[in-house]
Structure formats: C-alpha cells, structure tokens
Amino acid sequence: xxxxxxxxxxxxxxxxxxxxxxxxxxxxxxxxxxxxxxxxxxxxxxxxxxxxxxxxxxxxxxxxxxxxxxxxxxxxxxxxxxxxxxxxxxxxxxxxxxxxxxxxxxxxxxxxxxxxxxxxxxxxxxxxxxxxxxxxxxxxxxxxxxxxxxxxxxxxxxxxxxxxxxxxxxxxxxxxxxxxxxxxxxxxxxxxxxxxxxxxxxxxxxxxxxxxxxxxxxxxxxxxxxxxxxxxxxxxxxxxxxxxxxxxxxxxxxxxxxxxxxxxxxxxxxxxxxxxxxxxxxxxxxxxxxxxxxxxx
Amino acid sequence: xxxxxxxxxxxxxxxxxxxxxxxxxxxxxxxxxxxxxxxxxxxxxxxxxxxxxxxxxxxxxxxxxxxxxxxxxxxxxxxxxxxxxxxxxxxxxxxxxxxxxxxxxxxxxxxxxxxxxxxxxxxxxxxxxxxxxxxxxxxxxxxxxxxxxxxxxxxxxxxxxxxxxxxxxxxxxxxxxxxxxxxxxxxxxxx
Numbered sequence: 168x169x170x171x172x173x174x175x176x177x178x179x180x181x182x183x184x185x186x187x188x189x190x191x192x193x194x195x196x197x198x199x200x201x202x203x204x205x206x207x208x209x210x211x212x213x214x215x216x217x218x219x220x221x222x223x224x225x226x227x228x229x230x231x232x233x234x235x236x237x238x239x240x241x242x243x244x245x246x247x248x249x250x251x252x253x254x255x256x257x258x259x260x261x262x263x264x265x266x267x268x269x270x271x272x273x274x275x276x277x278x279x280x281x282x283x284x285x286x287x288x289x290x291x292x293x294x295x296x297x298x299x300x301x302x303x304x305x306x307x308x309x310x311x312x313x314x315x316x317x318x319x320x321x322x323x324x325x326x327x328x329x330x331x332x333x334x335x336x337x338x339x340x341x342x343x344x345x346x347x348x349x350x351x352x353x354x355x356x357x358x359x360x361x362x363x364x365x366x367x368x369x370x371x372x373x374x375x376x377x378x379x380x381x382x383x384x385x386x387x388x389x390x391x392x393x394x395x396x397x398x399x400x401x402x403x404x405x406x407x408x409x410x411x412x413x414x415x416x417x418x419x420x421x422x423x424x425x426x427x428x429x430x431x432x433x434x435x436x437x438x439x440x441x442x443x444x445x446x447x448x449x450x451x452x453x454x455x456x457x458x459x460x461x462x463x464x
Numbered sequence: 465x466x467x468x469x470x471x472x473x474x475x476x477x478x479x480x481x482x483x484x485x486x487x488x489x490x491x492x493x494x495x496x497x498x499x500x501x502x503x504x505x506x507x508x509x510x511x512x513x514x515x516x517x518x519x520x521x522x523x524x525x526x527x528x529x530x531x532x533x534x535x536x537x538x539x540x541x542x543x544x545x546x547x548x549x550x551x552x553x554x555x556x557x558x559x560x561x562x563x564x565x566x567x568x569x570x571x572x573x574x575x576x577x578x579x580x581x582x583x584x585x586x587x588x589x590x591x592x593x594x595x596x597x598x599x600x601x602x603x604x605x606x607x608x609x610x611x612x613x614x615x616x617x618x619x620x621x622x623x624x625x626x627x628x629x630x631x632x633x634x635x636x637x638x639x640x641x642x643x644x645x646x647x648x649x650x651x652x653x654x655x
Contacts, residue, residue, distance in 0.1 A: 180472050246544075252646050253545055257512060257583055259478035259604035262643065300546055315473045382473030389477050392514030392581050393546075461516025 174459055176385065183378040187324065190371045194327045197335050197364060212330065219326030226318050227286050230278040236268035236288045247294075250303050251287065254310055258390055263287050263313055273297070273404045277309035278318055285313040297400050304397030305404075307387030314386065317379050324375050328368025336361035376442045384449055385456060392460065394453040401453075405446045477580030480603035482570045484637065488587055488599060488608070489560050491635040495589060498631040501597060504588035505556035508549045508653035509569045512581040522576040526550065526569055541652045547583060551652045562587065570603070579603075584646070586611070586653035596654040597624060599632075600646070607639035608632075611648055618649055 222229070231238075241248040247265055255262045263277070263285035273293040279285035287309040294302065312318075336357060388394035438445055469475060495501040513519060523540075530538040530552065539551045550569055554562040566585050573582060586598040598611040610628035612621040625645070629638050639645060 175474055180474055183473060249545055253547065253583060256602060256604065256644065256646055257478070257580070258475075299544065303546060311475060314475045315470050317473075320471060379473050386473075386475050389580070391546075392512050392519070392578075395515055457515060460514050461518050463518050463521060 179381055186371050186375045190324055190327050193368055194331045197331045219322055223280050223322040227279040227284055234268040236266040238264050238266045250306055254307055260314055275305050275309050277312040282313050296403055300396040301400035303391055304387060304400045307391045308383045311383035311386035324372050328372050331368050332361055332365035335364045373442055377444045380443050381452055388453055388456040394457040398450050398453040401449055478604040480579045480582045481606035484606045485567060485601050486563055487636050489563055491632040492559050494632050494635050499627055500592045501589040503556055503559045504590050505554045506588040506653050507562050507566050508551045509566055509585045510547050510549045510583045513548045514581055526572050549652050586651050588653045598654050608636045609639040609645040
C-alpha cells in the first residue's frame with residue numbers, strides 16, 4: 168500500500184491522554200481516600216453512575232428534543248444526505264441518521280451513544296449561511312465526533328468529575344461530622360474541599376473537550392481534503408455567534424469585578440473554562456494541515 | 465480503525481484497496497453470458513480533489529499519463545458535491561485496457577499520498593435494449609455494486625441491479641449492505 172498524507176499529532180494525543188489520566192486519577196484518589204477513611208460510598212457511586220448512564224444512553228433523544236431537531240429522510244433533504252453518504256463512503260463508516268433543527272443560529276452537533284445510534288444535526292441557519300463546501304467541512308467535523316465516540320468519552324469524563332466532587336462532599340461531611348465536635352470548621356473544610364475537587368474536574372473536562380474538538384477538526388480536514396473550507400465555515404459561524412450575546416445582560420459586568428484581575432489575563436481565563444478551542448487555535452491547526460496536503464513529495 | 469485510536473481521537477483516513485478492481489474483467493464475461501450486458505468501454509474514477517499545489521500537480525501528471533497513449537483525451541467533470549470524475553474511454557471490446565487505465569489513475573493518486581481521497585470507480589455496461597448499467601467499485605470497502613439509473617428520472621432500476629448482483633455474485637465481492645449502494649446520478653461513465 169502507498170503512503171498517505173495523514174499526519175498524527177502526537178502532542179495533541181499526549182495532552183488528551185494526560186488530561187484523561189488526571190481525571191481518572193482524581194476520581195480514584197478521592198475514592199481511595201474515602202475508603203481509607205472507612206465509608207460506604209457505594210450508594211453515591213451507584214446513583215451518579217446511573218445518572219451518567221442515562222445521559223449517555225438517551226443522548227440522541229435528549230439532544231434532538233432540546234434542539235427541536237427532526238430527522239430528515241433522503242427524499243426530504245437529498246443534498247444533505249448526498250454529502251453525508253459520500254463522506255461516509257470515503258471514511259468507510261456506517262451512515263448516521265441526519266437531522267435538521269429549525270433555528271437561525273448557525274450550528275451543528277453530533278450525538279448518540281455509539282456510531283450505529285448516531286445522529287448528525289445541522290440547523291437551518293447553518294445551511295442558509297454556508298456554501299456547499301463549508302457545510303461539508305462541518306459535517307466532516309461532526310462525523311469525526313461520531314467516529315471518535317466523543318459522546319461516550321465526554322459523558323464518562325464529566326460523570327467522573329461529578330462523582331469525585333459528590334463523593335468528596337458526602338464522604339467528608341458524614342465522616343467528619345461523627346468524630347469532630349467542631350462542626351463549623353468541619354463544614355467549612357468540606358465545603359472548600361468539595362468545591363476544589365469539582366473545580367479541578369471541571370477544568371480537566373473542559374480541557375479534554377477542547378482537545379477532542381481539535382482532533383475532530385483535524386480528522387475532518389483530512390477526510391474532505393479541504394481544510395480551508397472548514398476554516399472559512401468556522402470563521403462564519405463564530406462571527407455570527409459573536410454577534411449574538413450569550414451572557415445575560417444583568418450579570419454581564421459586575422462579575423468581572425470579582426475576578427482578581429490584573430494578574431490574570433481575561434482571555435486566557437476564558438480559554439481555560441471554554442469547551443471549544445479558540446478560533447485562532449483552530450484556524451492555525453487547519454492552516455498547518457493545508458500546508459501538509461499541499462506540499463510536493 | 466481500532467477502538468483505541470478512536471478513543472484517542474486520531475481516526476486515520478481509510479486506505480483504498482486498488483487491486484480488486486481487476487476482478488471486473490472476469491465478471492464481464494459472466495454478465496454477457498448470463499444477462500447480455502456488454503461493456504461500453506467507458507469508465508470513470510471518482511475522487512475528492514484536495515486543495516493545494518500537490519494535488520493539482522498529481523492531476524496534471526494524470527492527464528499527461530492518460531493522454532500519452534494517443535487515444536481519445538480523458539475528460540474531467542465536477543459534480544455538485546465537490547467530487548471530480550475522470551473519464552477514460554477505450555474500444556468496447558478492450559475492457560482490460562480500460563481497467564488498466566483506471567488502475568493507473570488510482571496508482572498515481574496513491575503514489576502522491578492521496579489514496580484516501582478515492583471514492584469509487586464506475587465501469588459502464590449496456591443491455592441489449594440500450595439500458596445503461598454501471599458496475600461501481602468502492603475503494604474503501606473493496607466491494608462492487610450495480611447502479612442502473614432509469615433514464616430521465618432520478619430513479620433506479622432495482623430489478624436490473626438485483627439481477628446483476630445475482631449474476632456476478634460469485635465473481636465479485638458484492639457490497640452486502642444495500643444502504644451503501646450509493647446513487648451516482650449523472651455520472652459521466654453512463655452517458
């Protein structure tokens with residue numbers, strides 16, 4: 168077999184692996200600490216795992232309902248199905264169901280617990296604003312999420328985080344309360360510890376999500392062979408998104424007064440909490456793939 | 465693609481299987497004997513043109529390579545999905561030349577690192593009553609399927625397609641999943 172132009176990004180894989188490892192380590196650490204403390208944590212674990220399982224199992228139904236998306240047949244949306252058909256034939260993956268959400272906000276998502284239960288959904292706003300090549304880039308990105316099983320990975324990751332926080336809170340509270348007389352101090356300690364655990368796991372989950380978005384961009388770029396179309400789609404989408412404010416007007420300004428600001432750059436703080444990488448970062452990666460595809464051998 | 469790769473978010477582009485395409489010369493005898501389908505001598509390779517200079521160079525090389533034999537010039541056509549079809553023409557009785565030519569296209573693209581961009585190739589056949597049937601080869605699956613459009617409408621002659629499947633099922637690996645039998649409306653291989 169001949170070579171292909173596909174290049175792995177070992178750095179990206181390593182960062183993703185590290186974050187995933189830290190999440191599991193955090194969870195195991197909390198569990199181990201509490202078991203050493205002598206607590207029945209099984210009850211909590213069962214409930215939290217149950218909720219996570221439900222989220223995962225019904226992810227397609229829930230997400231479709233939330234976005235008011237409806238599944239479309241090849242007769243109703245022949246172009247959309249044609250694009251998905253061809254991309255799936257190129258990638259050799261089973262074809263997911265295709266859905267359209269009737270909203271003007273340009274967006275797309277993929278959901279479903281496994282590749283055979285997957286749905287890819289685009290909004291009518293996206294179809295209106297992007298041209299055929301750009302829509303194809305976006306669909307390639309969503310198909311990559313399906314192939315990477317991102318719904319499963321992210322559900323497990325966020326459930327682990329929630330579990331760690333919950334166990335910490337319950338465990339310390341009940342465990343500490345029994346032996347210690349000083350209730351106020353214990354309460355404070357539990358409160359601080361559980362918030363810290365939750366914050367750490369939240370940041371780790373968000374970091375994992377950003378890496379997986381970059382992976383999906385990369386896979387889509389190689390699949391369609393046109394990284395620049397995906398890049399231009401991203402620019403259009405985020406430009407439109409930026410014009411629609413997401414923050415509630417009432418909480419917009421006063422909050423920043425509480426950030427201990429001067430030392431922390433506001434942008435880097437936003438980046439740390441965000442589920443998607445910055446547009447610049449995504450465009451830079453796509454430009455690099457474009458360079459790799461265009462290089463003469 | 466392994467589960468591990470997918471969990472690490474590094475799905476690789478699927479590789480194309482080029483060699484199974486040659487099986488079509490054998491199948492052509494069966495098709496003619498069983499249901500009277502004869503090759504038209506027209507075939508097409510459908511691929512995804514990548515952006516960038518490297519792909520443009522590869523395409524130019526292809527044109528040169530195919531036009532060097534002094535036969536009719538190869539044509540390219542673009543469809544609305546952003547895929548390119550390269551049409552090869554040979555005399556109707558020279559099917560093995562046609563398949564060799566199609567294979568050369570695949571090989572050139574793959575040597576330049578664009579194997580994953582190959583979608584399918586179509587070899588044209590015609591029934592005694594003039595109906596056109598394409599035998600489509602899916603590179604990523606290494607399987608074949610028939611595509612018989614009804615002239616003048618976006619409908620497929622499923623009866624004819626199933627008849628073809630029945631006839632060549634032993635010569636070719638037919639794609640077992642019917643939903644992967646992609647329709648190729650307006651493919652230049654079936655004019």
